Amino acid sequence: MPTERKDINSLTIAENNLSGQEMFKILDKAKKLESMGKKIIHLELGQARFQPPVNLKKALIKSIMEKNYGYCSSFGLIELREGIVKKVSNINVNIDNVIISTANLLITQALHLLCNINDKVIVFTPTFPTYISSCQFLNLQLKEINLEFKNNFNLTIEDIDLAVKSNPRAIIINSGNNPTGAVYSSSNLDYLDKVCKLNNIWLISDETYRDLSYGVSYHSMDRYDNKNIIIISSFSKIFSIPGFRLGFAISNKMIIDKLALSNATLFSCLPIFTQFAISEIICTSDKYISNVNHKTSFLIKKVILLLSKSKWLKSSYVAPKSGFYIFLDISKSNLSGVEFCEMILNKYSVACTPGVSFGQSFDSYVRLSICGKNKDVIQGVSRIINYFGTISYDE
Amino acid sequence: MPTERKDINSLTIAENNLSGQEMFKILDKAKKLESMGKKIIHLELGQARFQPPVNLKKALIKSIMEKNYGYCSSFGLIELREGIVKKVSNINVNIDNVIISTANLLITQALHLLCNINDKVIVFTPTFPTYISSCQFLNLQLKEINLEFKNNFNLTIEDIDLAVKSNPRAIIINSGNNPTGAVYSSSNLDYLDKVCKLNNIWLISDETYRDLSYGVSYHSMDRYDNKNIIIISSFSKIFSIPGFRLGFAISNKMIIDKLALSNATLFSCLPIFTQFAISEIICTSDKYISNVNHKTSFLIKKVILLLSKSKWLKSSYVAPKSGFYIFLDISKSNLSGVEFCEMILNKYSVACTPGVSFGQSFDSYVRLSICGKNKDVIQGVSRIINYFGTISYDE
Numbered sequence A, B: 001m002p003t004e005r006k007d008i009n010s011l012t013i014a015e016n017n018l019s020g021q022e023m024f025k026i027l028d029k030a031k032k033l034e035s036m037g038k039k040i041i042h043l044e045l046g047q048a049r050f051q052p053p054v055n056l057k058k059a060l061i062k063s064i065m066e067k068n069y070g071y072c073s074s075f076g077l078i079e080l081r082e083g084i085v086k087k088v089s090n091i092n093v094n095i096d097n098v099i100i101s102t103a104n105l106l107i108t109q110a111l112h113l114l115c116n117i118n119d120k121v122i123v124f125t126p127t128f129p130t131y132i133s134s135c136q137f138l139n140l141q142l143k144e145i146n147l148e149f150k151n152n153f154n155l156t157i158e159d160i161d162l163a164v165k166s167n168p169r170a171i172i173i174n175s176g177n178n179p180t181g182a183v184y185s186s187s188n189l190d191y192l193d194k195v196c197k198l199n200n201i202w203l204i205s206d207e208t209y210r211d212l213s214y215g216v217s218y219h220s221m222d223r224y225d226n227k228n229i230i231i232i233s234s235f236s237k238i239f240s241i242p243g244f245r246l247g248f249a250i251s252n253k254m255i256i257d258k259l260a261l262s263n264a265t266l267f268s269c270l271p272i273f274t275q276f277a278i279s280e281i282i283c284t285s286d287k288y289i290s291n292v293n294h295k296t297s298f299l300i301k302k303v304i305l306l307l308s309k310s311k312w313l314k315s316s317y318v319a320p321k322s323g324f325y326i327f328l329d330i331s332k333s334n335l336s337g338v339e340f341c342e343m344i345l346n347k348y349s350v351a352c353t354p355g356v357s358f359g360q361s362f363d364s365y366v367r368l369s370i371c372g373k374n375k376d377v378i379q380g381v382s383r384i385i386n387y388f389g390t391i392s393y394d395e
Helices: A022-035 A054-065 A078-087 A103-114 A129-137 A157-165 A186-198 A253-266 A272-281 A286-308 A337-348 A374-390 B022-035 B054-065 B078-087 B103-114 B129-137 B157-165 B186-198 B253-266 B272-281 B286-308 B337-348 B374-390
Strands: A098-101 A120-125 A141-146 A170-173 A202-206 A229-234 A247-250 A325-329 A365-369 B098-101 B120-125 B141-146 B170-173 B202-206 B229-234 B247-250 B325-329 B365-369
Touching: A022 A337, A054 A272, A054 B054, A078 A098, A078 A247, A078 A272, A098 A103, A098 A253, A103 A129, A103 A170, A103 A202, A103 A229, A103 A247, A103 A253, A103 B253, A120 A129, A120 A157, A129 A141, A129 B253, A141 A157, A157 A186, A170 A186, A186 A202, A247 A253, A253 B103, A253 B129, A286 A325, A286 A374, A337 A365, A337 A374, A365 A374, B022 B337, B054 B272, B078 B098, B078 B247, B078 B272, B098 B103, B098 B253, B103 B129, B103 B170, B103 B202, B103 B229, B103 B247, B103 B253, B120 B129, B120 B157, B129 B141, B141 B157, B157 B186, B170 B186, B186 B202, B247 B253, B286 B325, B286 B374, B337 B365, B337 B374, B365 B374
Parallel strands: A120 A141, A120 A170, A170 A202, A202 A229, B120 B141, B120 B170, B170 B202, B202 B229
Antiparallel strands: A098 A247, A229 A247, A325 A365, B098 B247, B229 B247, B325 B365
């Protein structure tokens, strides 16, 4: 006879919130419409239209032919870690300071490593949604500090003071910001580093778009003492390979060793052949990256020009300084960002991401990814502009 | 002036335990010795010596040539999910019941989804270390129920009753067991399913070695109603591609939808090209798998024959019914498993994994992976046997 407990519970799942990433839900909706024969313009995902470097593809195939199907060290492929060290300007960074993982996952891994349950984490919003969903995943207390449109969504000394005053365990910054394209100033980052060290606050700096800045100097946190800093970055954007799911972290040796244990616990290691392919080109791709940068900023400028000519949208954006997103204020539509995205997908076949994904105060915004084919992007943005032309306002 | 908090804390990391996987630490040690010129025999990792199916390599290169570098759905590639559905015997399983992720990571994802902090989880030890390290990672209460050598490490009705009585949120089983090679009986799994449903206990069934059983029938949990069951499996072992880091889960639609959110939160999605390659061969690889199976069981039998002839080790193992591991009792060495592994690596250049990684009561065991080249494996095992010949016992 099977045992039946007296204190029997109902079959429930955990109380954790799982929010995922809104853009992937929109991608799924868009793909569904496409499978029904509709042609959709994708402005929702940060997926570059460029081909990866030719030598990367060659190296990938070479690595596959050479039978690299086995396990790798949990720290990642040594050749790739060496390549990353060469790219960092700080001479104190060596191979013991670098670990390979998926950049998106590193956010959860770093927060898990640094924070106990219910610890407070600061993000400056609008910002990349995974910081928010990772905090939910790990039962951390998230505090969003809203950056302001009037400041071009830049991080100010007042924002930093506000963050420190609320006594957080960790602060996450994302310069080369997704979704605003803001690049934080050298002096403000100096101040941030100083107050975080003074107050023993961990600093996670997501520098995924560091090499995709234009018209401004980029300031990496890699120039500071890393005793309280974890830098996270990704190869997805600079080499146009988001599907590789490869990134890295730079920190002090104690943190890197712990992250290797986190890797081993969570997924053992990453594929050798993708790591090998990147290691082959990482130190010889400056021309490729500057070409991507040039083409991206060219398209961004074209889109900005279009928006600047729109009666309704000319004051609804901040021209980005990095990356390939435009964070657009759509409040004149009288729709929420979520409603706007639903409407513009169904009626205009344009997929974009609601602003609320990037911070709870931003539901009058949407994010446009300006990284598809020029023609598609221009057409998608034009449809959005046209939509605003079709509605009348009480102004 | 930078703000300094009054309630300043010291800079510490979280109190979480991160234990990783011991075999990866040994791999790193072994690689270090190799870099110093030593030739090491690897019996620590479950990394098959076989080449993957020829068509898989072709499909992988085809997919890379076709530029599949982009993002994928968080559920995984639809063609691969369809392929998995075709391989499952239960006709009630359809594409909504399948999600792609890394099998090792799915353990943490499933536990995170099902359990609140401090919930109790049962594992039957010895068992795969990630169950243990995932529970630590998630702050869950782990209870190890030791299976017994005298029962050939099989799961018994008494073990199941003991598990249910301790009122767990979830039970994890691993038939086709790593490290013992035990395959649980149909009647005992029937009983387990019944009592878990009756008591609203979640059941996670790791079936990574399901297709690598020999001499016995394998019984998958996929034949039961999946309202409380999550099946996890991997392509690593059946296609000899541990470096792909690809696996899947099968469950009810609600769980699969939540796991897609978990994927989106943690890593967005997995590479398209590896998923595509497997989707191309998944339904036509029976011959490849049976060939791998045949060669694996052949080598296992050779090793068992060697051990059976050893005066000191002839009663120190249970012949496995699946997979490619032998869990060896090394208590006659008067060393702990950890000490034994250290010694045999340094003095005999053989890497193996201490038993304590598979359950805290098993530090008089080590795990041998019987999946390298025949010659290497035989030589590695022979060195271990020779070592026992060199020590004298007070018997």
